[in-house]
Amino acid sequence: MANAPATAIHGAYPRHNGLVTSASLSQPTTGHSRNPRADLLGARRVVVKIGSSSLTRADGRLNVPALRKLVDVLAEVAGQGKQVVLVTSGSISAGFMPLGLDRRPTDVATAQAAAAVGQSALMSTYTDAFGAYDIPVGQILITAADTVRRSRYHHAVQAFERLLELGAVPIVNENDALATSELRFGDNDRLAALVAQLIRADALVLLTDVDGLYDAPPSQVGAQRIPLVEHMADVADVEVTGRGSSFGTGGMITKLQSAEMATQTGIPVLLTQAANVGRAFAGDDVGTWFVASANRTSRRKVWLEHAAAMTGRLVVDEGAARALRDRGASLLAAGIRRIEGDFVTGDPVEIITERGESIAHGISAYDAGELPQMLGRSSDDLRDEFGESRVRAIVHRDDMVLVRATVTDVHSVGGMQVAD
């Protein structure tokens, strides 16, 4: 497939906005008295994501030598006492040849079949490669649906924690054989950020086919690597594409989304070329280092903002929209015009205006079935008719995150991509 056209998120990248490119600075020291990459040396728990572009040969098949090279480095990193979680692509690449297909499938059903066959082949290759170092691996396949309810999210945390305690390397991919309809992650970049948050990683390493974020798509003459990003807003104007190699999904856009999700919760991100993984773990000046944000958002709020697929919608009037946005209020029944979807207490819901504008994501304190009789009514009215149990807010402020225009808000629907 041809590369997607460049998507300027907010226009062209200004070269003199305080950011430093590799050509103007050989050592990444802006605002720091030390090399921030040294944080990776001290990290105890690391999530490493390797993308399709680095694991796929020109003919579309799995690049086994590249996989083995990665494992050699990760085994050494694990041997130094770090806990490593690997998020890997490659299920379809590994699956189409064994099925007798001569090229990667493009239709959904055959891609599902290739993913089912390929995922086990992929795992067997990783099991062998890590096995040479006596390191056990455990497969964790995640679907977007697993991130909808907090209870499933916590269940996933438990699986990771136990695998790590037992000295295994958890190997994660999206459950491609089943996650081909409705909402799905699509790319593994945001999945990796979610996993990093889930297990409270100390760092996230995104491995791809270019050595970091460039100030323009690297195919453009003169594009320069940006070694250090202190605030995501600094790269709001960098021109990025939605797809780089013919096999990658998401391109730089989803990598920036991933970096934003992780840094918001205090996890620094290194984005570099797969070939540089050894140097990255040695603290060398490779790739782009995204500094963890000092103003941390709670994991719960980041989950709500980016990762949770919304189960329903609450359509609110203009007064309620202003109260949420300008006064930081909780959402009361009085401001809700109608509800859409079938959800239960604790499900994530989107709050939108009647014009369809997205205001916030939040956790509903009620089942969808309880709401119709409450809509548009004041708290006093609700108390008189139903008692105290129906006076609490529909979505409490602490369970809500406003939808912001972010550096990475393109191409996402409720934090997820909709399957083609």
Ligand SMILES: Nc1ncnc2c1ncn2[C@@H]1O[C@H](COP(=O)(O)OP(=O)(O)O)[C@@H](O)[C@H]1O
């Ligand atoms: N500003 C940019 N800086 C760096 N890479 C970019 C930029 N814009 C687009 N890209 C492209 O993003 C691609 C990486 O994304 P992708 O192909 O999805 O990789 P992966 O399979 O590793 O996830 C690179 O090959 C590169 O061409």
Ligand SMILES: N[C@@H](CCC(=O)OP(=O)(O)O)C(=O)O
């Ligand atoms: N889950 C898919 C990979 C999705 C994908 O291509 O993601 P990415 O590596 O971020 O470009 C697979 O195993 O083929």
